[in-house]
Amino acid sequence: MSSALRLYSYPQCGTCRKALQWLAQQGFSVQEGTLELVDITQQPPSLAELTRAFEALGRKRLFNTSGQSYRALGSATVAAMSDQDALVALAADGKLIKRPFAITPSGAALVGFKPEEWQAALQS
Template sequence: MAMTFYWYPKCGTCRKAKNWLDDHQFAYEAVHIADNPPSRSELEDLYKKSGLDLKKFFNTSGMKYRELGLKDKVKSSSDDELLDLLATDGMLIKRPILTDGQKVTVGFKEEDFEKSWA
């Protein structure tokens, strides 16, 4: 099954993940996360399938996250509020996100990709 790879081309971590996918000959659709971010319902689906805490979906090192002062807000908001917030701007979303429709990984660590996708 083809995978969906949400990424930001200027992000070094995203480029490393893309190289890993290419080196391992995975078929995937690359989606520019800032130009075509996942919808709120897609984000909710990714979140539920990932098994991760929703806070892990935030790009905490991003300028937008800091500009909006989200550090404290993220701690006290409901999942619905957090999903609504993530859906407002693709630059708030941690990247890359890789999914095959069943599994979801957020971020890139080679050993995690090996475990999840190899």
Template sequence: MAKAKDSVTVLAYAKCSTCINALKWLKSHGIEPQVRPIVDEPPTSAELAKWIPASGIGVRKWLNTSGQSYRALGKTKFDAASDAEIARWLTEDGKLVKRPVLVKGSQVLVGFREEAYAELFG
């Protein structure tokens, strides 16, 4: 089996409690992901082109609506934006991305729900 398929990457923010909880869950289940700092290395356009469809949720569900970056731009601006604009903004500001983003092969989870992680690694 190809190593890339088995590898797990988590895009996370060190001060994010949800990211911390997700990484603790993974560690407690013997999974050592590659952790990528989402603020320093936000998803690229090419990654989002693959990951958004793989996640099964629309680009607007990728937005961290409780974050400072989102509040600074304002809900009205996001409501008026196209999906392509939102995807571009996600590549420019990692704090706009709902996190953590877990990538395992062709499977992508956005946010942390224990049940979803258990199903993916079960």
């Protein structure tokens, strides 16, 4: 596992900016090597990372249901997908993934930004 927190975010996402600000207050920094920042639209999480998140958090938490990509697919289409097809779709289009999406140094996945949830995951 990496010693840095990998954060998949979108620069125009307000929740992502809040998460970055909170992480900076917690001592995470790109310059210090404790934070790896990735644009989720340019480089979505890998199928392996998404599979780990799926197993830990469930399918529903992974989808950005308010995003354009999700609306373009339609909730009925997403609901009809097999789990494997859903994971492949998520890996192909970062805008389908709820943001921010993070992989902790221990390999745990975090989706969306809930400070108390992130605090607990980053302390373990």
